[in-house]
Amino acid sequence: MNETTDPNNQILLVAIIAFYWALLGSWGQTLPRSGNDKAKQDDAPTEQRTGSIDDISYTDTRLDAIREIDPTFDLAAFLTGANMAYEAILRAYADSDIPTLKRLVGPEVLDIFGRAIAGRRDRGEMLQLTFIGTKEAKVVDALAENGTAEIAVRFVSDVVSVTRSANDAFVAGDPQQIVEVIDTWTFACDTPSTKRNWMLIATEGE
Template identity: 80%
Template sequence: MNETTDPNNHILLVGIIAFYWALLSSWGQTQPRPGNDKAKRDDAPADQLTGNDERTPSADTSLDGIRKIEPDFDVAAFLAGAKTAYEIILRAYADSDIQTLKRLVGPEVLDTFERAIAGRRDREETLQLTFIGISEAKVVDTLEEEGTAEVVVRYVSDVVSVTRSANDAIVAGDPRQLVEVIDTWTFACETRSTKRNWMLIATEGE
């Protein structure tokens, strides 16, 4: 994904964001809904650890936290939104789109992303990200305390990532190499709100 601005790409991004927010507002609601070795990543946001969660729950207990406040929590609908959020956030990071990131991530994650983006700009580098797809996304833990719900999602995805210098030389990555990325992201929302406005509050890469 290149950091240059194209009007058509901007229109497409606005459409994707509008869809994302419509989907995001339905997370946790109970109404019916339609239904190789890992390569090293040199410039991926999940490599910046912004939160550390050492819980290792079993599959039987991973939903206990959220179901204390939402007994009929729709895991499939939540993960559909989480997948959309994952791609949009990665693309926004690659495009240095701070405004989009501000709407989707919490203060600590935003600070990490902003510092990485600023460093890239200072070095006059661009990050080109081609998002291939998510092969796995699953809820691995949940927590509810003091009016806040947290849901931890583990992603396995495929991307092509290349960092280039000002003269277009490759600094990191390989445009011909597909990279498997494994990330654990934590989303949080205020439980007292009638809408589940989930925000990304922590990331961790494996």
């Protein structure tokens, strides 16, 4: 994922992300069966590797507040969409793609990302980000109150990140090094709305 990516491929990616995330936004609908099955297969080993029974029970209890609003809430489908949004947002941030970020993140996160992108532009720097893949994505917290539902997801992913100066010198990162990144992202939506579009409202790194 770098800034020389074919624009047509970027547009296609954004369209796919928007389609699946919109499906998740309406909680009465689910993703295609193959996507659900894959998410369930990916999710189960993660819990076995990284979470105790107490951890899983705690998460399920927190998600009960979401299920009270919508009994059809599908955790596997949600995580499928969250994974796609995670990669799309990272790509958009690296490519300085503000229009895509506006569709996927809330105002506070957009302001933070926007200032970082502006600073990079002012310094004449370019961020090249290659997303290798997500090794883990699991819900670590959830709540529903005051007309808003929030779900926090912990992502463990592998990326190659390089920042270059205007004269193509390395400022940060190593193009030959895969780095493990651990983030907890919080997604939120308005519960009174019939079309609940999940947006990224907070990020926290480890």
